Amino acid sequence: MPKLWTDTVEGHRHAVRAAVLDAVAVLIAEAGFSGVSMTRVADHAGVTRATLYKYFPDVETLLAAWHERQVGEHLAGLDKIRSEAAGTGRPLQAVLEAYALIVYDRPSHDASAPALHRATHIDHAHQHLEAFIADLIRADAQESAADLAMDPADLARYCIEALSSARSLSSRDAVPCLVAVTVRGIYT
Amino acid sequence: MPKLWTDTVEGHRHAVRAAVLDAVAVLIAEAGFSGVSMTRVADHAGVTRATLYKYFPDVETLLAAWHERQVGEHLAGLDKIRSEAAGTGRPLQAVLEAYALIVYDRPSHDASAPALHRATHIDHAHQHLEAFIADLIRADAQESAADLAMDPADLARYCIEALSSARSLSSRDAVPCLVAVTVRGIYT
DNA sequence: CGCGTATCTATACGGAGTGTATAGCAAAGT
């Protein structure tokens, strides 16, 4: 029996999709990426396997969709921080610190996920994140009238990778230091 | 029939192990990490599944062993570069540049592998690499009489992660720039 | 040399997950 039913059919599909991605999140939290299978997700989401296959063709796509939603939420949060810090000097610093804290607090979830997709093909949401940070870098360079050491896009990827090392940082207080270390290098 | 037979039994086991890891390498090159299964590896290595299970209990261990061998080879190469560059000023720079070039030339193989293991448990060979670079950082700081911005171990992880962005660098000429950007930040 | 031991092959079995297909029921759309 269909558990979820909103009045409209489109809303229903949206709700099912959300429930499925929630189930993915739970399974990942329980047993890591390898603990995610179509069967288990279907059971956990309260739908049949056949139904799940109508939404997602395979586990890979499922994980990609979950990751997309995750990064999307973070991107919204980071954008909020950017606009809040727009007046107070350097938004780049604030955004990168917020990102590093996310990585520090959720070591496995977010930092490992990109690696999973990079093996298959490019990650759409991650490209957004890269573009977002590349823009911040450009703006920061223009404001401080300093010369960038490299292409902003490459620097953005550098920042993201460098800050992903926040995952294994000894203490939470070291996060601002790591951000400082990372940012210091981008100007010539 | 056993294909490989060296005169001694210990040598034989070593040869089989090598053949198995070679098969893993081939399969990874062909279809990525998800293309590695016990069945396929056994077929490719010219042994039975039952035999393979006597050497490696599961795919995870198989990939870990392959990665261990890979990183071990690179570590040997980097150590050679370190001793060669010991007299000529900064070995840190030389080693990091060599590492970044490895990442650039083999985008998927080495940079993605740590991420796979970090999801499960800690990577032994990678710890060696981290310690190796941490030592280099300490030595570099002592020679240049400068103060490090953070714990050397954390800085080593920062360097490794930052340089793993060499994977998606626009051009090979940008590799030295990335190394410069990365190293610039480690001093206060 | 010859026996014991270690190793590999070949094969089989139950379990889990995959991908697909079908029939039937329930709710939305018009």
Place this chain on the structure above:
DNA sequence: ACTTTGCTATACACTCCGTATAGATACGCG
């Protein structure tokens, strides 16, 4: 009311896993 859409329940063939057994082959050592 009638059609369309979506979900359930179930089934099938396939792959891979992990383990077990019997028998062949080559080493190790007395």
